[in-house]
Amino acid sequence: GMPHANFPAWLHTLSIVSLLLAGVCALWIAIDVARHPQKMAVMNFVWPLAALFGSVLWVWLYRAFGRRKGRGIDAPDDDLPFWASVAKGASHCGAGCTLGDIIAEWSVFAFPQIAVWFGWHSLFGEKIFAVWIVDYIVAFVLGIAFQYFTIKPMRDLSVGEGIGQAVKADFLSITSWQVGMYGLMGLIQFAWFKPDYGGVAEVATPEFWFAMQVAMLAGFCTAYPTNWWLIRKGVKEEM
Numbered sequence: 001g002m003p004h005a006n007f008p009a010w011l012h013t014l015s016i017v018s019l020l021l022a023g024v025c026a027l028w029i030a031i032d033v034a035r036h037p038q039k040m041a042v043m044n045f046v047w048p049l050a051a052l053f054g055s056v057l058w059v060w061l062y063r064a065f066g067r068r069k070g071r072g073i074d075a076p077d078d079d080l081p082f083w084a085s086v087a088k089g090a091s092h093c094g095a096g097c098t099l100g101d102i103i104a105e106w107s108v109f110a111f112p113q114i115a116v117w118f119g120w121h122s123l124f125g126e127k128i129f130a131v132w133i134v135d136y137i138v139a140f141v142l143g144i145a146f147q148y149f150t151i152k153p154m155r156d157l158s159v160g161e162g163i164g165q166a167v168k169a170d171f172l173s174i175t176s177w178q179v180g181m182y183g184l185m186g187l188i189q190f191a192w193f194k195p196d197y198g199g200v201a202e203v204a205t206p207e208f209w210f211a212m213q214v215a216m217l218a219g220f221c222t223a224y225p226t227n228w229w230l231i232r233k234g235v236k237e238e239m
Contacts, residue, residue: 005199007207015210025059026051036070042149049095053216061087088239089227090220093173096146097219100139108134109203132182143170154237169236172226180222185215
């Protein structure tokens with residue numbers, strides 16, 4: 001197989017610390033939303049999932065703009081600033097991408113044959129690109145499900161109409177997210193890890209998931225302007 005990357009101790013430690021910190025943040029939010037469920041049920045999943053990459057920053061976002069929507073919290077229900085509404089919309093998309101990513105990466109790790117079905121060896125020499133196709137599909141399906149459970153309660157739609165609206169709302173959002181995420185992940189793996197440490201980071205390493213955390217933040221940045229536009233145009237709900 002591929003030569004294994006030889007990571008320095010500082011990067012290994014940094015990766016573990018970053019992942020543990022994000023895990024604690026996600027757990028803290030999960031416990032808090034269990035005690036004070038969000039008015040929009042899907043956000044109970046979105047906030048902790050987004051904290052897996054957004055860590056401390058997303059705990060702050062949740063505390064500032066998410067928690068006030070929780071039951072039993074006596075907070076002013078004034079309108080969110082538009083930028084925060086867009087951040088919530090992008091986080092919503094990011095939660096689908098994060099969950100999709102975890103499912104896709106570990107599935108292919110457990111069953112490498114999946115990567116072969118999606119073009120590893122035939123179309124791509126690098127397994128990573130085949131996994132990205134699986135990842136996009138899973139993220140898209142989850143994104144539509146998340147979006148459906150956001151739109152359906154807000155607008156009185158049939159199941160078919162709901163799915164149609166969800167696809168419309170999420171196609172551009174998820175695509176723009178994945179562009180940033182794949183772009184930075186590709187750079188980290190092929191422009192940094194491979195030349196500097198002799199190989200790409202494999203899924204079963206902390207370095208891989210640390211790189212993924214950073215790449216997800218890039219995904220948030222590329223999805224943010226798209227969500228701004230989609231919400232302004234009324235394609236996506238303001239949250």
